[in-house]
Structures are given as C-alpha cells and as structure tokens.
Amino acid sequence: MRTLYIRIVVVTLLIMVTSSVVAFIGSNLYYQMILKPSNDEKNTEIARDVVELYNEASIGESSFFEKTAKLSYQFYVTDGKGAGTFYGEEFRDRTLSPEVIRSVLNGTTYHGMAEYPSTTFVTGFFSNELSNSIGVPIEIGGVPHAMFMRPNVKQQFNEIHILLSVLLLLTIVFSMLIVFFSTRYLVKPIRELTVATKNIAGGDYSIQLNENRKDEIGTLAKSFTTMSRQLMQVESMRQEFVSNVSHEIQTPLSSMKGYANLLRSPSLSKEDQDYYTKVIESESTRLSKLSKQLLTLASLDKDRGVTKSEPVDLTKMLQALIVQTRWLWEGKDLAVSLEADEVKYIGHEELLYQAFENLVTNSIKYTPAGGDINMSLYKEQKGITFIIEDTGIGIPPEHMEKIFDRFYKVDESRSHERDSSGLGLSIVKKIISLHHGNIHVKSLPNRGTTFTVTLP
Ligand SMILES: Nc1ncnc2c1ncn2[C@@H]1O[C@H](COP(=O)(O)OP(=O)(O)O)[C@@H](O)[C@H]1O
C-alpha cells in the first residue's frame, strides 16, 4: 500500500465488504430466530385452509391441486402406497423420509419449515426442497392422504428479487465510484503540500496553495503558507546580515592591509611609522569590538529570558559609567548630569551595564562639543524609568523606526570616523526586552534626542 490514495480506497472497500458480511449474518440470524417460526405457522394455516377448501369444493382432486398450484404453491400428495403426485413447480430435492409420510397419514402436522436445519448459510427460506414444507393429513375419496405444501418462492418473489439485486449492484457500483473520486479530492491537497515542502527544502519559498478549504487541511495549508513567508523573510534577513557583516569586516581589513604595506617602505619617517601603526591598532580594536558585539548578539538571540538575576544597584552603575566615560565627554567639553533615586533592580548586571553604556556613548558620540547630556533614574509604581537626554544632532524622523535594526546607521558615510557599527542599539533593545522592558526614542534633528527605558 504505497500511497494514501490506495490506502483510503482499500480501507473503505474493506469496510464495505466487512459490513456486507456482518449484515448478511445478521439478517440470517433474524430469519432463523424470528421469521422462520412465524413463516412456518403462517404456511401451516394456509395448508389447513387448502384442506378445508378441498373438502368444500366439488371438483376432482387433480384439477383442484393443479388450479391451487397456479396461485404459486407446490404440492405433493400421497397415500403412502404409490409414488404420489406432484403439482406446481418442480421441487429441486424430493427426498422425504417414509416416517414423515406415515406420521402425517396418522394425523400429525409436519413442520418441515421450522425444522429445516439452521446451519445452512444460505437462508432456508429460499430452499426449494420437499423436506422444507408443511405436511397435513387430507382425506381424498375416503382414503387418508398426506399433503405437503410450500409456497413457490421463486415465482412469488421473482420481480422483487430482480429489483433488490439491481438495487444492491447499483449501490456497490456507485459507492465504489464515489470512493474513488472523493478520495482523490481528499488526497490532492496533501500531494500539493508535499510538493510545496520539497520546493521549500530546495530554497523556493514562493509556494501557492489552495487555502479556501474550511477543514483541517485548509488550516494546514494556511499555516504552511505563513510558515513559508516567514522562512522567506528569515532567509532574506540572514543574507542581508551576512553581507552586512562581511562589509563591516572588509573595510578595516583592507585599511590594515594598506597601512601594513606602507610600513614596509624603507624610507619611512618615525612619525609616519607611528601613525600607520596606530591606525592598524585602532582598526584591529574596531574589528575586535565588532566581533564582540556579534558574539553578544548571537548569545542574546539564543536566550528567551534573562539567564542570571541578581540585585543590581542601578544608581551606582550609572555613576561608575559616567566616571569611566569621563575622558570621552570631557574631551568634547560636554556637561553630563545624573539625577537619580536610590534604585535597586533584579536583573543581569553585565547586560544592563552594556545597555546603559551603549546609550551613554551614543549620546556622547552624537552630541557636538559644548552640549549637554542629562540622565535621570527614578522608581515608579509600574517600574523603573531611565531617561537620557542630549542636545546632539538628533535623528531625522524617517530614520527613527530603523535605528534599532542591526547594522542600521543614519549617516552611513560618516560611520567610519564615528567608529560606528550600527549594532549598539539592536543589542540595547534585545537586552531590555530580555528584561521584559521597553525602550522609546524621541528626537528632533539638530536639537537633541531622548531615549526612555522602562523596566518592570
Ligand atoms: N543619541 C543619539 N543622537 C543621535 N543619533 C543617534 C543617537 N543614538 C543613536 N543614534 C543613531 O542611531 C544609529 C544606530 O545606533 P547604534 O545602533 O548605537 O549604532 P552606532 O552607535 O554604532 O552607530 C546611529 O548610527 C545614529 O545614527
């Protein structure tokens, strides 16, 4: 049984055959237990009526039985001495024991129908045998005779028989046809799904499935299409990510290669040598920072929640951060302030530090000399709020949505001089959402930017 189609067809046909057999056995049992005795009783009554009729009729024995046989009955009349006479349709089997004839001649009624063996598989009702009859005594010309009678079933039921057979045959043919076609209808979408799966495995995400069905298969097709769309998105994001990473790595590498070549030149002044070495150093620092950021992102992507939770003194953390970045903001003559409540928070210390560090260095980086950076941290009913506000270059509204994307930089052309990778805010966002918090940005170009972080 190779395909689902054949499987369903075979199983359905098996069910049909099994239920026919069970129905046949059931109806046979019904005949044996209920119909047979009542049939015998009915025919016994008829046989007695025939005898009565004969007694009242004033015609000869043979013409009486010939006429009665025409009403669809079969008779065997005997006085126990000769061979006896048969009337009506021929019996298929004429065997009848002499004792039976003798006992009927003695006045007993023979119930051949009720006694007909019930072991036979074919319903006894249709058995055209002399033993399957009713025997009653009858007096003909003053001599005791035995009369055996059975209805001529073949004649009585001929039309019904044909009708029933046609009905049965048509039922079988039509149900088989319907099974063949309906199974095709059932199996077709599954075949289509299989083809679609293969396409996706081969990298072709543009599958087209019939999603109009309201049943489970329709739902499956719908989820399958959704899944393939998502896969397509993930795939294009992956490709974009790889090309971004390569680009970010390529730039410092080629500048390192260039300066390393220059260092080879024998007629190089001491200052030039120092400068080239410094560039190579700073480029490798840049590369190392980039790879660290990528590793952080990769490890954050794996996590569904914060892996380590401990009480963190956020106020102290921010104060330390200001001290550590001092050489950066003092060099640009920025005024940095922090207004903070005593705030302790349960979270991942290193990750939170990274997030705040990114926000602070961004503000320092994107604020021209002489500007202000104001931070505030306070506790509220719903959680902790951290606000960092600068008087920097701001973010144009059309870029606002994308700054949290990986590798996104507002000013690509100046990214190198600003030592910018575009990964910082995507890491911040990831860390905040791992803590189930939120981050919002408000900004006016050339006026300043405000980032608001809320932690539950
Ligand atoms: N405080 C800020 N003021 C102005 N622009 C900002 C600020 N913070 C972030 N940005 C913009 O958002 C972009 C993404 O930031 P980020 O992901 O930290 O990358 P990076 O700092 O490496 O450039 C930056 O390139 C910058 O254009």
Ligand SMILES: [Mg+2]
């Ligand atoms: Mg940054």
